[in-house]
Amino acid sequence: MTDYLSLAEDIAREAGEMLLAKRPTMSRQVETKSSPTDVVTALDTASEQLIRERVRAARPGDRFLGEEGGEAPGESEVRWIVDPIDGTVNFLYGLPDWAVSIAVEVKGEVVAGVVNVPARGEVYTAALGRGAWLGGGRLRCNTGVPLAQALVATGFGYFAGRREVQGEVVAKVLPRVRDIRRGGSCAVDLCSLAAGRVDAYYERGINPWDYAAAGLIAVEAGARLGGLHGRPVGPSYALCAAPGLFEELHDLLAPLDPERDA
Ligand code: IPD
Incomplete structure:
Protein backbone atom coordinates (compact mmCIF):
# COMPACT_ATOMS: atom_id res chain seq x y z
CA MET A 1 0.00 0.00 0.00
CA THR A 2 2.90 2.33 0.82
CA ASP A 3 4.26 1.67 -2.67
CA TYR A 4 0.96 2.69 -4.27
CA LEU A 5 0.83 5.82 -2.13
CA SER A 6 4.39 6.93 -2.80
CA LEU A 7 4.02 6.31 -6.54
CA ALA A 8 0.71 8.22 -6.58
CA GLU A 9 2.29 11.06 -4.60
CA ASP A 10 5.33 11.30 -6.90
CA ILE A 11 3.11 11.43 -9.97
CA ALA A 12 0.67 13.95 -8.43
CA ARG A 13 3.60 16.20 -7.49
CA GLU A 14 5.08 15.98 -11.00
CA ALA A 15 1.72 16.81 -12.61
CA GLY A 16 1.23 19.70 -10.18
CA GLU A 17 4.65 21.18 -10.99
CA MET A 18 3.93 20.93 -14.72
CA LEU A 19 0.56 22.64 -14.25
CA LEU A 20 1.97 25.46 -12.13
CA ALA A 21 4.72 26.06 -14.69
CA LYS A 22 2.44 26.05 -17.73
CA ARG A 23 -0.70 27.65 -16.29
CA PRO A 24 0.28 31.27 -16.99
CA THR A 25 0.55 30.66 -20.73
CA MET A 26 -1.73 27.70 -21.48
CA SER A 27 -4.72 27.78 -19.13
CA ARG A 28 -6.78 29.89 -21.57
CA GLN A 29 -6.78 27.16 -24.23
CA VAL A 30 -10.30 25.99 -23.47
CA GLU A 31 -12.98 23.74 -24.96
CA THR A 32 -16.40 22.88 -23.59
CA LYS A 33 -17.58 19.34 -22.73
CA SER A 34 -21.03 18.26 -21.54
CA SER A 35 -22.48 21.81 -21.43
CA PRO A 36 -21.30 25.38 -22.15
CA THR A 37 -20.29 25.76 -18.47
CA ASP A 38 -18.31 22.48 -18.40
CA VAL A 39 -14.82 23.41 -19.57
CA VAL A 40 -11.65 21.49 -20.25
CA THR A 41 -8.31 23.23 -20.75
CA ALA A 42 -5.40 21.94 -22.81
CA LEU A 43 -3.66 21.39 -19.48
CA ASP A 44 -6.38 19.03 -18.14
CA THR A 45 -5.56 16.82 -21.11
CA ALA A 46 -1.78 17.26 -20.74
CA SER A 47 -1.92 16.48 -17.02
CA GLU A 48 -3.95 13.32 -17.58
CA GLN A 49 -1.61 12.20 -20.35
CA LEU A 50 1.42 12.66 -18.06
CA ILE A 51 -0.28 10.70 -15.27
CA ARG A 52 -1.36 7.89 -17.62
CA GLU A 53 2.18 7.58 -19.00
CA ARG A 54 3.77 7.47 -15.54
CA VAL A 55 1.30 4.85 -14.28
CA ARG A 56 1.71 2.74 -17.42
CA ALA A 57 5.50 2.86 -17.13
CA ALA A 58 5.50 1.83 -13.46
CA ARG A 59 2.55 -0.60 -13.48
CA PRO A 60 1.79 -1.65 -17.07
CA GLY A 61 -1.09 -4.03 -16.31
CA ASP A 62 -3.19 -1.74 -14.12
CA ARG A 63 -6.54 -0.30 -15.15
CA PHE A 64 -7.05 3.44 -15.35
CA LEU A 65 -10.08 5.73 -15.12
CA GLY A 66 -9.45 9.39 -15.94
CA GLU A 67 -11.90 12.26 -16.18
CA GLU A 68 -10.77 13.27 -19.63
CA GLY A 69 -9.77 9.97 -21.29
CA GLY A 70 -12.18 7.54 -19.64
CA GLU A 71 -11.46 3.87 -18.89
CA ALA A 72 -8.38 1.99 -19.99
CA PRO A 73 -8.95 -1.72 -19.41
CA GLY A 74 -6.34 -4.09 -18.00
CA GLU A 75 -5.93 -7.52 -16.43
CA SER A 76 -4.91 -6.21 -13.03
CA GLU A 77 -7.17 -5.92 -9.97
CA VAL A 78 -5.68 -2.44 -9.45
CA ARG A 79 -7.36 0.64 -10.91
CA TRP A 80 -6.10 4.21 -10.84
CA ILE A 81 -8.84 6.84 -10.59
CA VAL A 82 -7.62 10.25 -11.68
CA ASP A 83 -8.84 13.79 -11.96
CA PRO A 84 -6.01 15.64 -13.70
CA ILE A 85 -7.41 19.01 -12.57
CA ASP A 86 -10.33 19.04 -10.14
CA GLY A 87 -11.59 22.60 -10.04
CA THR A 88 -10.92 23.42 -13.68
CA VAL A 89 -12.91 26.67 -13.50
CA ASN A 90 -10.75 27.87 -10.57
CA PHE A 91 -7.65 26.89 -12.55
CA LEU A 92 -8.90 28.87 -15.53
CA TYR A 93 -9.45 32.00 -13.45
CA GLY A 94 -6.23 31.81 -11.42
CA LEU A 95 -8.00 30.91 -8.16
CA PRO A 96 -5.91 28.61 -5.93
CA ASP A 97 -8.37 25.80 -5.17
CA TRP A 98 -7.71 23.25 -7.89
CA ALA A 99 -6.09 19.89 -7.42
CA VAL A 100 -4.49 16.86 -9.02
CA SER A 101 -6.35 13.89 -7.56
CA ILE A 102 -5.07 10.31 -7.76
CA ALA A 103 -6.67 7.31 -6.05
CA VAL A 104 -5.58 3.69 -6.17
CA GLU A 105 -8.33 1.10 -5.95
CA VAL A 106 -7.67 -2.60 -5.33
CA LYS A 107 -10.53 -5.07 -5.93
CA GLY A 108 -13.00 -2.17 -5.89
CA GLU A 109 -11.75 -0.57 -2.66
CA VAL A 110 -9.75 2.66 -2.57
CA VAL A 111 -6.57 1.95 -0.61
CA ALA A 112 -4.53 5.07 -1.26
CA GLY A 113 -5.35 8.66 -2.17
CA VAL A 114 -3.37 11.79 -2.96
CA VAL A 115 -4.75 15.29 -3.52
CA ASN A 116 -2.11 17.80 -4.55
CA VAL A 117 -3.23 21.45 -4.34
CA PRO A 118 -0.20 23.03 -6.05
CA ALA A 119 -1.21 26.69 -5.82
CA ARG A 120 -1.45 26.30 -2.02
CA GLY A 121 1.62 24.09 -1.70
CA GLU A 122 -0.47 21.43 0.04
CA VAL A 123 -0.34 17.68 -0.58
CA TYR A 124 -2.95 15.58 1.23
CA THR A 125 -2.48 11.82 1.47
CA ALA A 126 -4.24 8.84 3.00
CA ALA A 127 -3.80 5.09 3.10
CA LEU A 128 -6.65 2.79 4.07
CA GLY A 129 -6.58 2.15 7.82
CA ARG A 130 -3.45 4.27 8.30
CA GLY A 131 -4.79 7.80 8.62
CA ALA A 132 -4.81 10.97 6.57
CA TRP A 133 -2.00 13.48 6.41
CA LEU A 134 -1.19 16.99 5.26
CA GLY A 135 2.59 17.05 4.97
CA GLY A 136 3.78 15.66 8.31
CA GLY A 137 0.58 16.48 10.21
CA ARG A 138 -2.16 13.95 10.91
CA LEU A 139 -5.61 15.17 9.86
CA ARG A 140 -8.72 15.03 12.04
CA CYS A 141 -12.07 16.38 10.97
CA ASN A 142 -14.11 18.52 13.36
CA THR A 143 -16.35 16.55 15.69
CA GLY A 144 -19.27 17.48 17.94
CA VAL A 145 -20.49 20.30 15.69
CA PRO A 146 -24.28 20.58 15.51
C1 IPD B 1 -15.93 19.80 -10.54
C2 IPD B 1 -15.53 20.33 -9.19
C3 IPD B 1 -16.68 21.09 -8.56
C4 IPD B 1 -17.91 20.27 -8.45
C5 IPD B 1 -18.30 19.70 -9.81
C6 IPD B 1 -17.14 18.92 -10.40
P1 IPD B 1 -14.03 19.53 -12.41
O1 IPD B 1 -14.88 19.03 -11.11
O2 IPD B 1 -15.15 19.29 -8.33
O3 IPD B 1 -16.37 21.53 -7.26
O4 IPD B 1 -18.96 21.07 -7.94
O5 IPD B 1 -19.40 18.83 -9.59
O6 IPD B 1 -17.51 18.45 -11.67
O7 IPD B 1 -14.99 19.59 -13.55
O8 IPD B 1 -13.48 20.86 -12.07
O9 IPD B 1 -13.01 18.45 -12.57
Whole structure:
Protein backbone atom coordinates (compact mmCIF):
# COMPACT_ATOMS: atom_id res chain seq x y z
CA MET A 1 0.00 0.00 0.00
CA THR A 2 2.90 2.33 0.82
CA ASP A 3 4.26 1.67 -2.67
CA TYR A 4 0.96 2.69 -4.27
CA LEU A 5 0.83 5.82 -2.13
CA SER A 6 4.39 6.93 -2.80
CA LEU A 7 4.02 6.31 -6.54
CA ALA A 8 0.71 8.22 -6.58
CA GLU A 9 2.29 11.06 -4.60
CA ASP A 10 5.33 11.30 -6.90
CA ILE A 11 3.11 11.43 -9.97
CA ALA A 12 0.67 13.95 -8.43
CA ARG A 13 3.60 16.20 -7.49
CA GLU A 14 5.08 15.98 -11.00
CA ALA A 15 1.72 16.81 -12.61
CA GLY A 16 1.23 19.70 -10.18
CA GLU A 17 4.65 21.18 -10.99
CA MET A 18 3.93 20.93 -14.72
CA LEU A 19 0.56 22.64 -14.25
CA LEU A 20 1.97 25.46 -12.13
CA ALA A 21 4.72 26.06 -14.69
CA LYS A 22 2.44 26.05 -17.73
CA ARG A 23 -0.70 27.65 -16.29
CA PRO A 24 0.28 31.27 -16.99
CA THR A 25 0.55 30.66 -20.73
CA MET A 26 -1.73 27.70 -21.48
CA SER A 27 -4.72 27.78 -19.13
CA ARG A 28 -6.78 29.89 -21.57
CA GLN A 29 -6.78 27.16 -24.23
CA VAL A 30 -10.30 25.99 -23.47
CA GLU A 31 -12.98 23.74 -24.96
CA THR A 32 -16.40 22.88 -23.59
CA LYS A 33 -17.58 19.34 -22.73
CA SER A 34 -21.03 18.26 -21.54
CA SER A 35 -22.48 21.81 -21.43
CA PRO A 36 -21.30 25.38 -22.15
CA THR A 37 -20.29 25.76 -18.47
CA ASP A 38 -18.31 22.48 -18.40
CA VAL A 39 -14.82 23.41 -19.57
CA VAL A 40 -11.65 21.49 -20.25
CA THR A 41 -8.31 23.23 -20.75
CA ALA A 42 -5.40 21.94 -22.81
CA LEU A 43 -3.66 21.39 -19.48
CA ASP A 44 -6.38 19.03 -18.14
CA THR A 45 -5.56 16.82 -21.11
CA ALA A 46 -1.78 17.26 -20.74
CA SER A 47 -1.92 16.48 -17.02
CA GLU A 48 -3.95 13.32 -17.58
CA GLN A 49 -1.61 12.20 -20.35
CA LEU A 50 1.42 12.66 -18.06
CA ILE A 51 -0.28 10.70 -15.27
CA ARG A 52 -1.36 7.89 -17.62
CA GLU A 53 2.18 7.58 -19.00
CA ARG A 54 3.77 7.47 -15.54
CA VAL A 55 1.30 4.85 -14.28
CA ARG A 56 1.71 2.74 -17.42
CA ALA A 57 5.50 2.86 -17.13
CA ALA A 58 5.50 1.83 -13.46
CA ARG A 59 2.55 -0.60 -13.48
CA PRO A 60 1.79 -1.65 -17.07
CA GLY A 61 -1.09 -4.03 -16.31
CA ASP A 62 -3.19 -1.74 -14.12
CA ARG A 63 -6.54 -0.30 -15.15
CA PHE A 64 -7.05 3.44 -15.35
CA LEU A 65 -10.08 5.73 -15.12
CA GLY A 66 -9.45 9.39 -15.94
CA GLU A 67 -11.90 12.26 -16.18
CA GLU A 68 -10.77 13.27 -19.63
CA GLY A 69 -9.77 9.97 -21.29
CA GLY A 70 -12.18 7.54 -19.64
CA GLU A 71 -11.46 3.87 -18.89
CA ALA A 72 -8.38 1.99 -19.99
CA PRO A 73 -8.95 -1.72 -19.41
CA GLY A 74 -6.34 -4.09 -18.00
CA GLU A 75 -5.93 -7.52 -16.43
CA SER A 76 -4.91 -6.21 -13.03
CA GLU A 77 -7.17 -5.92 -9.97
CA VAL A 78 -5.68 -2.44 -9.45
CA ARG A 79 -7.36 0.64 -10.91
CA TRP A 80 -6.10 4.21 -10.84
CA ILE A 81 -8.84 6.84 -10.59
CA VAL A 82 -7.62 10.25 -11.68
CA ASP A 83 -8.84 13.79 -11.96
CA PRO A 84 -6.01 15.64 -13.70
CA ILE A 85 -7.41 19.01 -12.57
CA ASP A 86 -10.33 19.04 -10.14
CA GLY A 87 -11.59 22.60 -10.04
CA THR A 88 -10.92 23.42 -13.68
CA VAL A 89 -12.91 26.67 -13.50
CA ASN A 90 -10.75 27.87 -10.57
CA PHE A 91 -7.65 26.89 -12.55
CA LEU A 92 -8.90 28.87 -15.53
CA TYR A 93 -9.45 32.00 -13.45
CA GLY A 94 -6.23 31.81 -11.42
CA LEU A 95 -8.00 30.91 -8.16
CA PRO A 96 -5.91 28.61 -5.93
CA ASP A 97 -8.37 25.80 -5.17
CA TRP A 98 -7.71 23.25 -7.89
CA ALA A 99 -6.09 19.89 -7.42
CA VAL A 100 -4.49 16.86 -9.02
CA SER A 101 -6.35 13.89 -7.56
CA ILE A 102 -5.07 10.31 -7.76
CA ALA A 103 -6.67 7.31 -6.05
CA VAL A 104 -5.58 3.69 -6.17
CA GLU A 105 -8.33 1.10 -5.95
CA VAL A 106 -7.67 -2.60 -5.33
CA LYS A 107 -10.53 -5.07 -5.93
CA GLY A 108 -13.00 -2.17 -5.89
CA GLU A 109 -11.75 -0.57 -2.66
CA VAL A 110 -9.75 2.66 -2.57
CA VAL A 111 -6.57 1.95 -0.61
CA ALA A 112 -4.53 5.07 -1.26
CA GLY A 113 -5.35 8.66 -2.17
CA VAL A 114 -3.37 11.79 -2.96
CA VAL A 115 -4.75 15.29 -3.52
CA ASN A 116 -2.11 17.80 -4.55
CA VAL A 117 -3.23 21.45 -4.34
CA PRO A 118 -0.20 23.03 -6.05
CA ALA A 119 -1.21 26.69 -5.82
CA ARG A 120 -1.45 26.30 -2.02
CA GLY A 121 1.62 24.09 -1.70
CA GLU A 122 -0.47 21.43 0.04
CA VAL A 123 -0.34 17.68 -0.58
CA TYR A 124 -2.95 15.58 1.23
CA THR A 125 -2.48 11.82 1.47
CA ALA A 126 -4.24 8.84 3.00
CA ALA A 127 -3.80 5.09 3.10
CA LEU A 128 -6.65 2.79 4.07
CA GLY A 129 -6.58 2.15 7.82
CA ARG A 130 -3.45 4.27 8.30
CA GLY A 131 -4.79 7.80 8.62
CA ALA A 132 -4.81 10.97 6.57
CA TRP A 133 -2.00 13.48 6.41
CA LEU A 134 -1.19 16.99 5.26
CA GLY A 135 2.59 17.05 4.97
CA GLY A 136 3.78 15.66 8.31
CA GLY A 137 0.58 16.48 10.21
CA ARG A 138 -2.16 13.95 10.91
CA LEU A 139 -5.61 15.17 9.86
CA ARG A 140 -8.72 15.03 12.04
CA CYS A 141 -12.07 16.38 10.97
CA ASN A 142 -14.11 18.52 13.36
CA THR A 143 -16.35 16.55 15.69
CA GLY A 144 -19.27 17.48 17.94
CA VAL A 145 -20.49 20.30 15.69
CA PRO A 146 -24.28 20.58 15.51
CA LEU A 147 -25.85 21.31 12.13
CA ALA A 148 -26.89 24.81 13.20
CA GLN A 149 -23.21 25.68 13.76
CA ALA A 150 -21.79 23.82 10.79
CA LEU A 151 -19.87 25.43 7.95
CA VAL A 152 -21.04 23.39 4.97
CA ALA A 153 -19.25 23.09 1.63
CA THR A 154 -21.13 22.17 -1.51
CA GLY A 155 -20.78 22.26 -5.27
CA PHE A 156 -22.86 22.50 -8.40
CA GLY A 157 -23.00 20.44 -11.57
CA TYR A 158 -22.78 21.72 -15.11
CA PHE A 159 -26.35 21.05 -16.30
CA ALA A 160 -28.94 23.79 -15.98
CA GLY A 161 -31.65 21.37 -14.79
CA ARG A 162 -29.47 19.92 -12.06
CA ARG A 163 -28.44 23.43 -11.00
CA GLU A 164 -32.07 24.42 -10.60
CA VAL A 165 -32.58 21.56 -8.13
CA GLN A 166 -29.27 22.32 -6.40
CA GLY A 167 -30.35 25.95 -6.01
CA GLU A 168 -33.65 24.90 -4.41
CA VAL A 169 -31.79 22.62 -2.00
CA VAL A 170 -29.23 25.30 -1.05
CA ALA A 171 -32.05 27.73 -0.32
CA LYS A 172 -33.40 25.23 2.24
CA VAL A 173 -30.01 24.33 3.74
CA LEU A 174 -28.68 27.88 4.16
CA PRO A 175 -31.08 29.01 6.92
CA ARG A 176 -30.28 25.85 8.94
CA VAL A 177 -26.46 26.06 9.07
CA ARG A 178 -23.69 28.50 10.05
CA ASP A 179 -22.92 29.20 6.39
CA ILE A 180 -22.31 27.64 3.00
CA ARG A 181 -19.05 27.57 1.00
CA ARG A 182 -18.78 26.83 -2.72
CA GLY A 183 -15.04 26.35 -3.15
CA GLY A 184 -15.05 25.04 -6.72
CA SER A 185 -13.26 21.71 -6.25
CA CYS A 186 -14.87 18.67 -4.69
CA ALA A 187 -11.45 17.18 -3.91
CA VAL A 188 -10.32 20.34 -2.12
CA ASP A 189 -13.66 20.59 -0.27
CA LEU A 190 -13.26 17.06 1.10
CA CYS A 191 -9.62 17.71 2.08
CA SER A 192 -10.73 20.95 3.77
CA LEU A 193 -13.23 18.88 5.73
CA ALA A 194 -10.46 16.47 6.73
CA ALA A 195 -8.38 19.45 7.90
CA GLY A 196 -11.23 20.99 9.92
CA ARG A 197 -11.59 24.02 7.62
CA VAL A 198 -15.23 23.14 6.95
CA ASP A 199 -17.50 20.86 8.97
CA ALA A 200 -19.52 19.12 6.28
CA TYR A 201 -19.87 18.64 2.53
CA TYR A 202 -22.67 17.55 0.27
CA GLU A 203 -23.17 17.55 -3.46
CA ARG A 204 -25.43 15.94 -5.99
CA GLY A 205 -23.89 14.45 -9.12
CA ILE A 206 -20.15 14.12 -8.51
CA ASN A 207 -18.05 11.46 -10.23
CA PRO A 208 -15.53 8.91 -8.90
CA TRP A 209 -12.56 10.95 -10.11
CA ASP A 210 -13.82 13.94 -8.06
CA TYR A 211 -14.07 12.11 -4.74
CA ALA A 212 -12.13 8.80 -4.84
CA ALA A 213 -8.87 10.13 -3.34
CA ALA A 214 -10.32 12.93 -1.21
CA GLY A 215 -13.11 10.68 0.09
CA LEU A 216 -10.51 8.31 1.56
CA ILE A 217 -8.66 11.30 3.04
CA ALA A 218 -11.86 12.55 4.71
CA VAL A 219 -12.81 9.09 6.01
CA GLU A 220 -9.30 8.47 7.35
CA ALA A 221 -9.61 11.84 9.13
CA GLY A 222 -12.66 10.51 10.96
CA ALA A 223 -15.53 11.56 8.70
CA ARG A 224 -18.36 9.45 7.37
CA LEU A 225 -18.95 9.47 3.59
CA GLY A 226 -22.08 8.11 1.98
CA GLY A 227 -25.19 8.71 -0.08
CA LEU A 228 -28.78 9.16 0.97
CA HIS A 229 -30.76 6.34 2.60
CA GLY A 230 -27.69 4.22 3.40
CA ARG A 231 -26.58 4.03 -0.22
CA PRO A 232 -22.93 4.41 -1.16
CA VAL A 233 -21.85 7.61 -2.87
CA GLY A 234 -23.12 7.29 -6.40
CA PRO A 235 -24.43 9.35 -9.25
CA SER A 236 -26.97 11.03 -6.98
CA TYR A 237 -25.74 12.30 -3.59
CA ALA A 238 -22.49 12.49 -1.64
CA LEU A 239 -22.59 13.56 2.00
CA CYS A 240 -19.57 13.81 4.25
CA ALA A 241 -19.20 14.91 7.89
CA ALA A 242 -18.25 13.56 11.30
CA PRO A 243 -20.72 10.99 12.68
CA GLY A 244 -23.63 12.83 14.27
CA LEU A 245 -23.43 15.80 11.93
CA PHE A 246 -23.61 13.35 9.00
CA GLU A 247 -26.96 12.06 10.24
CA GLU A 248 -28.30 15.58 10.87
CA LEU A 249 -27.31 16.64 7.36
CA HIS A 250 -28.79 13.46 5.92
CA ASP A 251 -32.11 14.08 7.63
CA LEU A 252 -32.18 17.64 6.32
CA LEU A 253 -31.37 16.65 2.74
CA ALA A 254 -33.37 13.44 2.36
CA PRO A 255 -36.83 15.03 2.11
CA LEU A 256 -35.60 17.97 0.01
CA ASP A 257 -34.59 15.94 -3.00
CA PRO A 258 -35.96 12.43 -3.46
CA GLU A 259 -33.11 11.67 -5.87
CA ARG A 260 -35.09 12.62 -8.92
CA ASP A 261 -32.50 11.21 -11.30
CA ALA A 262 -31.25 8.33 -9.12
C1 IPD B 1 -15.93 19.80 -10.54
C2 IPD B 1 -15.53 20.33 -9.19
C3 IPD B 1 -16.68 21.09 -8.56
C4 IPD B 1 -17.91 20.27 -8.45
C5 IPD B 1 -18.30 19.70 -9.81
C6 IPD B 1 -17.14 18.92 -10.40
P1 IPD B 1 -14.03 19.53 -12.41
O1 IPD B 1 -14.88 19.03 -11.11
O2 IPD B 1 -15.15 19.29 -8.33
O3 IPD B 1 -16.37 21.53 -7.26
O4 IPD B 1 -18.96 21.07 -7.94
O5 IPD B 1 -19.40 18.83 -9.59
O6 IPD B 1 -17.51 18.45 -11.67
O7 IPD B 1 -14.99 19.59 -13.55
O8 IPD B 1 -13.48 20.86 -12.07
O9 IPD B 1 -13.01 18.45 -12.57
